[in-house]
Amino acid sequence: MTAPQHLTITGPEDILGYVPHSLGYWPSRSLVAMTMQGKRLGATLRVDLPEGASSRHGLEDFSRTVAQYLLADDDANGTLLMFFTDDEWTDASGPPGGRELLADLETALGLAGMPVRDAWYVGAEYWRNVYCTDTGCCPLPGRPLAEIRDSRLNAEMVYLGSSVGAPPGDGPAGGPEPEENPAVLAAEQRWTETLCGKSASRPQFERVLDTWESALAAKSGTTQLPHEVAGFLRATLCVPSWRDAVLVMAAAGRPAAVAGAEEFGIFSALPGPPATAPAGMEAPAATARPSIQPAGAAEPGSSPVPDNGEVPANQEVPGYGEVLLGLTPLVPDWTRMKSLEDAMLQLAHCGPGEAQAAAWTAKAWIEWCRGRGSYAHASLGRALEAAPGYRLAELLSEVVRRGTICGWAARREAAWQKFGTDAA
Incomplete structure (x- = not known):
């Protein structure tokens, strides 16, 4: 996520106070790096600090990896570093191993064209500037954390509606775990039986x-x-081609979902049983056939898709892979993806099984698209608990583990904005 443009930074307390709002939680044993674009804050990266016994080679590899991640911000020309550690310190050298890691990061980021402009240690009770040795402005062991929590910028973030929650994985993701919903599970069973044998039906796909x-x-x-x-929705999540189409539709529009399904050849030419769905759930007229905006196309809305959902022959439709990796459209429909996340959380909480795994995986994908790898990892853990070996969760887990950044999260103009359009 990128920093709000209209917020004014007046001191290090403001920068440090912004970090928990950017991440959604107060980090622990973490390196937080923020890119700088001139005097403006850029992207935020959080990674686990290397183990205290890491070798010299290990610290160098870690630092090069951090620099590689931050290169996704094409406009970055500087970096701020924050070491959130549970270890305390008694002198200006900071926590054990801090100076060695800082030196390697300075080298790697300098070579990458993003030199370190400033850095801080943040402990359980105190924080201090890494480079300040003047005990007059930087008393030992440091300044109280209350200065960060009481900073002006922290108050402004709260006013904007931001809150700092528990770290990912601490307690049930998405709020308290409700009890299973027998009525929903019974409906899922009925719809699973009704939809059996219809996965290749084009009319059923449309319904x-x-x-x-x-x-x-x-x-x-x-x-x-x-x-x-x-x-019904839980039953449809158990059909991989339908599940994938829903993700693509949320981000890139219905034409992309339909065209991708056709490209994969999932539809049968043979007539099948009649299509069916819950009564009263026809697609809303205003959103049934949204336009799409592939990379390199004209401005949004300049080439709308006709009401019949057919895509003009001269309009390119993004493939499933391009959408799922965040390469196209230029900007996804973040509002629709938030609605999808809300729906997936409700479906996940209705009960166990493959549908629950699919719902948690969908939430993880949305979090990964936002650039929130820690939240994606936590949701993927829930998915694999629900259905060990669930294929899409395993594939996305590998993507997250490698530190691959979603294409949208890597570009300021496309990145998710937690605080709305004024918070770019």
Whole structure:
């Protein structure tokens, strides 16, 4: 996530106070690096600090990896470093091993064209500037953390509606775990039997997308899906081609979802059983056929898709792989993806099984698209608990483990904005 442009930084307390809001939690045993674009804050990266016994070679590799991640910010020309550690210190050298790691990071980031402009140690009770040796302005062991929590910028972030929660993995992701919903699970079973044998049906595919579009148009925050609809949606998540189409549709529009399914050849030319879906869940007219905006195309809205959903022959439609990796469209539909996340959380909490694994994996993908790898990792853990070996969760886990950054998260103009359009 990138920093809000309209916030004014007046001192290090403001920078350090912004970090927990950027991440969504107060980091522990973490290196937080923020790129600088001139005098403006850029992207935020959090990685686990290397183990205290790391070798000289290990610290160098770690530092080069951090620099490689930050190179995703093409406009970066400097870096700020924050070492959040549980280890305390008694002198200006900071926590054990801090100076050695800092030296390697300075070298790696300098060679990458993003020299370290400033750095701080943040402990359990105190914080201090890494480079300051004047005990007049930087008393030992440091300044109290209350200065960060009481900073002006922290107050402004709270005013904007930001909050700092528990770290990913501390307690149930997405809030307290509710009890299973027997009514939804019964509906899921009925719909699983009804939809059996229809995965290659083009009419059924369209009804699935209609229902998801209608559900997403109505879903926000705490709005509860009707039991019958929730059961239907959970059943559709157990068909991989439908599950993938829903993810693509949320980010890139329905034409991309349909065209990708056609490209994969999932539809049968033979007539099948009649398509079916919960009553009253037709796609809303205003959003049934959104336009798409592949990379390199004209401005959004300049080439709309006709109401019949057919894509003009001269308009390129992004493939599933390009969308799922965040390479296209230029900017995804973040509002629709938030609605999808809300729906997936509700479906995940209805009960166990493959549908729960699919819902947690979808949430993980959305978090990865936002550039929040820690949250994605936590949701993937829940997915693999629900269905060990779930293929999409395993694939995305490998992507997250390697530190691969989603294409949208790597570009300021496309990146998710936690605080709205004024917080670029």
